Amino acid sequence: MSRRSGILEFAVLGLLRESPMHGYELRKRLNTSLGVFRAFSYGSLYPCLKTLVANGWLIEESGAAGEALAPLAGRRAKIVYRLTADGKEHFEELLSQTGPDAYEDEHFAARFAFFGQTxxxxxxxxxxxxxxxxxxxxxxxxxxxxxxxxxxxxxxxxxxxxxxxxxxxxxxxxxxxxxxxxxxxxxQRSASDGSAQQNSTSGESGVLPRRRGSTPPPDASDDTSK
Missing domain, CATH: 1.10.287 (Helix Hairpins)
Structure with missing residues (x-):
């Protein structure tokens, strides 16, 4: 797999994690929302989608499901691509990788586009x-x-x-x-530490001292009689 096709697969999986889409809508999002895939054409996108389907990371849906998402003309508009559970797991695995490829120009741009999920x-x-x-x-x-x-x-x-x-x-x-x-x-660390300290303080102040002459709780009474 070439580096460029790997970037495209990553971006497609990330976009489909947000919601199912037609191929037309996917290409539009790649070209506009991400802003780094202008050179990708249908000739690149659809073979990529076929590969992802063959790997079990996407499924194709047609008919009413496609028409409900967007009333696009043409046969292709009726095909909707949806991320599978395996596809979601694979994308999360890719999202966690921080090797040298993640620092390259286009790959970094793709990774940055999904920082909200990272x-x-x-x-x-x-x-x-x-x-x-x-x-x-x-x-x-x-x-x-x-x-x-x-x-x-x-x-x-x-x-x-x-x-x-x-x-x-x-x-x-x-x-x-x-x-x-x-x-x-x-x-976040300060808030976590402050919350832990507050819980600890609350726990100490929440146990009121027993006044003299008051009836001890059942478990304490049992301990005294032993």
Whole structure:
């Protein structure tokens, strides 16, 4: 499986986890909502869908189910793709992966599009991995520019500067996201610690001391008589 087809499968599974869709609606969401799959055509999408169906990760539904979702003309509009339980499990497994592929340009964009369904720890690892990858790229770009600056014409030099500025902007953006994730994690930890401490305090204050002469509870009376 090529890297690009793997990205497409990941995105399709993620979109279908939200709701069943026609192939037409899937392509529309890939091209507009995610914003990183403009080069994908029906010629790429439908073989991908067939593969996912063959693997048991999707099922095809037709007839009334398709007509209820969207009144689209044509035979293809009547086919609705729905995620199976195995497909959901497979997508969650893909969502938890934080290997080097997750830091590449298109794959990172696809992963980021589904951060709302991703755990905080995985989000942090992907963001930090992406930042590290871009910092390495930026260092190489600076070194290359320093070596070739004198041999470049003004337009080529400006193009290289533009590329470096783009990478620098994304690194700053990633820094902000990472700090935000850390702040959210710290707040969650503080809230959890505060809740535990409050429960502990409530437990201590909730046990009132027994006044002298009062009748002991049944279990305490039994212990005294022994």
């Amino acid at each position: 755990s905080r720890d995985v989000r942090m690892r992907v963001l930090e991995g992406r930042r590290s990858r871009l910092e390495e790229r930026l260092e190489k770009m600076r070194a290359s520019l320093a070596r070739t600056r004198e041999r470049l014409d003004d337009y080529t030099l400006e193009l290289q500067r533009h590329g470096m500025e783009s990478v620098e902007r994304e690194v700053r953006w990633l820094n902000e996201l990472i700090e935000s994730e850390r702040a959210g994690r710290d707040q």
